[in-house]
Amino acid sequence: MSVRLRWLLVVLGVLALGVPLTIAFLRTHERVTRTEHLPPQGEASYNPLYVLGQALRADGITVHSRPRVDLATMSLQPGDTLVLLQDSATLPAPTARALLAWVARGGHLVVRTPPPSEEALLANGPLLEALGVDAVDYGSACQPFHVRDDPHHVEFCRGRRFWAEPPSGMRVAREWGDVDEYGDDAGRVFVRLRHGQGSVDVLADLDFMKGLGRPAELDTSNAAKGQYVDGLHDKAHRDLTRYVLAPRYGQGSMWLVYGAQPPSLWNRIFYQGWPVWAPLLLALLGWLWRRAQRIGSLLPSPAVERRSLLEHVRASGDHLLRYGKAPLLYDAVRRAFLARLRRRAPTAAALAGEVQVQAIATLLQWPHGRVHTALTAPASHDLTGLRERIRLLIQMRNLL
Known part of the structure; x- marks a missing residue:
């Protein structure tokens, strides 16, 4: 058999097997595109305001993210905006006075009431007390927030409502529509206070600013039950965030205090380094088991040769x-x-x-x-x- 004939037979055999298999594969399989939403990585995994900071940077605004308020390292200037997601009840009195003095010089402070808990009901913290805000807890009562394309939209479902009686020198601004405050008989969920040349926004919660929510198109919840999609993935939340940040928007820097701790080194080692330490631990246990004495009755020592x-x-x-x-x-x-x-x-x-x-x-x-x-x-x-x-x-x- 010649070489040409041999190669011809090989090609015919490949075609005889490959063509039917290719036709069967194309008829039995369909190409499908599926989007997988991966969990956040890096700073986005512990900073709820990470998406907000990225959006503000894309808009040309200088953004500084901090895990907690530290006025020694934060150079707050008139015209800056400070979003305080950290629990305001944990701020000491000197820090609260310094923040109000900065607001009086032209700053804009956005603060939330303490999260609902039995401990939080005992005290509101020096900052809210200086603002005349008395936070109360009414469970998960939602506040209707009418949006043109979502008439049943609700907000502030997981926050503590409050009553505001600002002291002398402060006044309630008339900037949310034509009302002084926003809320109902159960309490207020938003109030904007004028203090000196600046303003303080007090809200029941700031969940609408977070970036860890699900995309709106994946939401199948019932808004009437208070289950809604949080975060900046919702268009209404973007508009509300833009309104809250409006007084000093574009005039100075944005300071985002997210009030969270990044994962510790041991946490990263345990949850992310297990492919390394788990085999090493198994190897160590195996070596210890091999070197350990056999469990059982004691055997007499063997006779030792006399060499005296x-x-x-x-x-x-x-x-x-x-x-x-x-x-x-x-x-x-x-x-x-x-x-x-x-x-x-x-x-x-x-x-x-x-x-x-x-x-x-x-x-x-x-x-x-x-x-x-x-x-x-x-x-x-x-x-x-x-x-x-x-x-x-x-x-x-x-x-x-």
């Missing part, structure tokens, strides 16, 4: 005594004594016989007979005499 030198010497001596080699033990001890005698008293070691015995007796100040007995070999089977002579030789060696 004294035991070997004693065993060698017993062996020599058992087989009638006692003179070898005496000769070994006598040679050890004479070796030290040559080092310590070479003159006495050079002598022999009785002269040497007399010299050793004089050197050690021992009786002549005792030294003579020690240097005389015992009989082969005299174990008592052997022990006595070895004892005397060891004593004489230690005295040298």
Whole structure:
């Protein structure tokens, strides 16, 4: 078979299999486009006013985001706007006085009432008290907010309503339509107070400014039940936000205090770093399990080989005594004594016989007979005499 014929058969085989499979795939599958809404990442995950800040920056306005009010680092200027999403009840009295002094110079402060809670009902905080605002809690009562294309629209469903009795030097502005305040018999949800050259907006809540809500087209809730789409995804919320920010819009910087803490390092490690620490933890537990002692009854320790030198010497001596080699033990001890005698008293070691015995007796100040007995070999089977002579030789060696 030629090469051309072989390649022709391969091409025909691929076409015979590929064309039917392609036709079947195109008839049984349909291309569908689906939009997935991913959770917010980075600053948007902990800053509810992140979307508002991005929109203001796109409009050419300078925006500063802060987690909390810190007047030492915030250079508030007349004409600036401060949106205080942080709980105003947590502000100390000196900070509240400083903010009102800045408003009197021409600033615009947007503040909300404390969130509904049992603790929040005990005190309104020094800022709201200085404004003459007494916040009350009526649960989840919503305020109708009529919009042209949404006649049943409601707002301020999750905020604390309030009553405003501004002190002397402040007055309620007539800027929301033709009414002084906005609310009903249950309480107010919005009031704009004039203070000096600036103004303070007090609202029941600022959820309409947040950017963490769902898109409006995905909403299937019932507005009459107070379930609505929050955040700047709603067109009515954009208009309301623009109205609230209108007094100093474009005149100065926007300060957005979102009152939230970014996730801590341990939080990020635990929730985002688990692909790293989870395998390492399993490896560590496996290593500890492998190195741990086996669970069960205690086993006796294995016998350890004896390596004591004294035991070997004693065993060698017993062996020599058992087989009638006692003179070898005496000769070994006598040679050890004479070796030290040559080092310590070479003159006495050079002598022999009785002269040497007399010299050793004089050197050690021992009786002549005792030294003579020690240097005389015992009989082969005299174990008592052997022990006595070895004892005397060891004593004489230690005295040298």
